[in-house]
Amino acid sequence: MPHHPHPRPAQRAPWRRVRPQSPSRRLTAALGGACATALLTVGLLQGCAQRAAAHGASARRAPAAARRDEGSRIVRIALAVGAASPRIAATGEWRLSDASGRAVLARATDGAAWTFERQGAMLRAVGPDGNASVWREGPLVARAVGLGAALSVGGKRYRGELRVYAADGGGVTVVNALPIEEYLRGVVPLELNAFAPADAAALEAQSVAARSYTYSRLAEYLPRAQAEARARQPYDMRATVADQVYGGMDAERPASDRAIRATEGLVLRYGGSVVSAPYYSACGGATAASVEAFGPSQEPYLRSVSDRIPGTDRHYCDAAPRHRWTREWDADGLQVVLERYLRRYASGEAARAAGAPVGVVRALQVQGHSESGRVAALAVSTDGGRYVVRSNDIRYVLRSVGGEILPSTYFSVDAAVDGDGRVSRLTLRGSGNGHGVGMCQWGAIGRARAGQDFRTILRTYYPGTSVEPAE
Structure with missing residues (x-):
C-alpha cells in the first residue's frame, strides 16, 4: 500500500517562503602531550584581533546563493534561526573554516559535536573537550571531508556545507547550502x-x-x-x-x-x-483560484480547476484521508478558540476594540462563497459585536481547542443555539485539506x-x- 502524502498542517508559503576582517597577526597552534593524540584537533591559524561589527554584519558578504556547483545552482536553507547554541557533528571527518575556505579554524576526525557560541557579532566553535576555535566574524563554514561523510544538525544528516551566522535578532543561524537537485x-x-x-x-x-x-x-x-x-x-x-x-x-x-x-x-x-x-x-x-485564498490579485495560471473524474461523480483525490471531514465544538470550546484567535484575523469595528473580550457567541453565518465553492467570508456575531473573517484566515480562527487549524474552507455550517440564544454547539462538515x-x-x-x-x-x-x- 502506498503511504499517504504529507498533510499540510499550516498555510504554505509555496504559495504565495563575510569575509572576516583581516587579523593583525597570525598564530599557529601546536597541540602537544595528550592533545596530540586526541581525535579532535583545533587549528588556530588566524588571530582574533578584529573590529567588532553591528548585529547582522556577518551576512553582508555571505557566500553567493546562486553559485553553480556540479551543474546545479546553490540554494541556502535555514535549519535553525536565532538558536541559542546550535551543535554540528558529522558521520566522519569534518573541518571548520572562514567563508573563503582558506583559513581552517578547527578539524574533527571522530564526528563529535561542536557547539557554536556567539559574542556580539563574533562566533566560535567549542569542542566536547573544551578546545575552541578563535572568535571570528561569520559566516563560519563547516564541510565534511572524505567519501561518504556528512554533516549533521539536530540528529539529521545534510549534504553540502553548513554556514553559521550571527542572527540579526540574536542567537545563531545555521544554513545548509547545497545544489538544488540535492x-x-x-x-x-x-x-x-x-x-x-x-x-x-x-x-x-x-x-x-x-x-x-x-x-x-x-x-x-x-x-x-x-x-x-x-x-x-x-x-x-x-x-x-x-x-x-x-x-x-x-x-x-x-x-x-x-x-x-x-x-x-x-x-x-x-x-x-x-x-x-x-x-x-x-x-x-x-x-481554488489564488485570489480565493491569498488575494488580492489573481494569477492566471492558478485558476479554479475541477478534480472530477470524467463521466463519474467521483474525484481524483477521493482516496485522501481528509477528502471528507467533520469538526465540532461545544459552547465552552468554541469560546476558548474564538477568544484566542478571532481578533487576530477578523475585520470590523469589534475586531479593533483591543483588549475587550469577544463576548458570548450568538451566531456564525456564511457570508458568501468563492468560485470553487469555498467559504469566502464568515460572520461571527457575539455580545461584543460582529466580526468578519475572510478566505484562508477562517482556517486559523476555527482551530481545535488544541490549536490545529481547520483542514480547509470547503465546508458547511451547522450552529445549534440554546434557549438563551447562545451557540451551544458548532459543527462543520467539509472536504479537502489545505489552502486549495x-x-x-x-x-x-x-x-x-x-x-x-x-x-x-x-x-x-x-x-x-x-x-x-x-x-
Whole structure:
C-alpha cells in the first residue's frame, strides 16, 4: 500500500517562503602531550584581533546563493534561526573554516559535536573537550571531508556545507547550502510520500513543482524590492512548512530520487517566467483560484480547476484521508478558540476594540462563497459585536481547542443555539485539506494511477504553464 502524502498542517508559503576582517597577526597552534593524540584537533591559524561589527554584519558578504556547483545552482536553507547554541557533528571527518575556505579554524576526525557560541557579532566553535576555535566574524563554514561523510544538525544528516551566522535578532543561524537537485532529494519524499510504481508520475509532478518554487525564491527570480531584501539575509528558504519541508539525507527515498532525476532541471513557466507553484494535500473536489485564498490579485495560471473524474461523480483525490471531514465544538470550546484567535484575523469595528473580550457567541453565518465553492467570508456575531473573517484566515480562527487549524474552507455550517440564544454547539462538515491553490497532491496521485504523465498533471493544476528547463 502506498503511504499517504504529507498533510499540510499550516498555510504554505509555496504559495504565495563575510569575509572576516583581516587579523593583525597570525598564530599557529601546536597541540602537544595528550592533545596530540586526541581525535579532535583545533587549528588556530588566524588571530582574533578584529573590529567588532553591528548585529547582522556577518551576512553582508555571505557566500553567493546562486553559485553553480556540479551543474546545479546553490540554494541556502535555514535549519535553525536565532538558536541559542546550535551543535554540528558529522558521520566522519569534518573541518571548520572562514567563508573563503582558506583559513581552517578547527578539524574533527571522530564526528563529535561542536557547539557554536556567539559574542556580539563574533562566533566560535567549542569542542566536547573544551578546545575552541578563535572568535571570528561569520559566516563560519563547516564541510565534511572524505567519501561518504556528512554533516549533521539536530540528529539529521545534510549534504553540502553548513554556514553559521550571527542572527540579526540574536542567537545563531545555521544554513545548509547545497545544489538544488540535492536539496530536492530531502524535500520531495516529505512533501508527497507516495512511493508505489503507479505513483511515479505524481512524484515527478511534485519534483517539478518543488523545483519551480525553489527557483522562484532565488534573488534573481524575485521582483527587485524582494530581491534586495533577500540579498540582505543569509538564506533563501526555511526547512519547514513556511516554505518546503526539508529533512536532509535521512528523508531521501529511491522512488523520489528517480523522479527527481527523471525531471532534472525542469520547472514550470508562464509567459517565460518561472512560477511559484503552490501545492497542498487534497482539494476536496475542485482547486481554488489564488485570489480565493491569498488575494488580492489573481494569477492566471492558478485558476479554479475541477478534480472530477470524467463521466463519474467521483474525484481524483477521493482516496485522501481528509477528502471528507467533520469538526465540532461545544459552547465552552468554541469560546476558548474564538477568544484566542478571532481578533487576530477578523475585520470590523469589534475586531479593533483591543483588549475587550469577544463576548458570548450568538451566531456564525456564511457570508458568501468563492468560485470553487469555498467559504469566502464568515460572520461571527457575539455580545461584543460582529466580526468578519475572510478566505484562508477562517482556517486559523476555527482551530481545535488544541490549536490545529481547520483542514480547509470547503465546508458547511451547522450552529445549534440554546434557549438563551447562545451557540451551544458548532459543527462543520467539509472536504479537502489545505489552502486549495495549485496542485492537489492526492489528485496528482489519483491521476498518476489513472495513467496520466507528469506533464498532463501539471498542465491540469497550473493551466497555461509549460514545463521547460530552468536554465
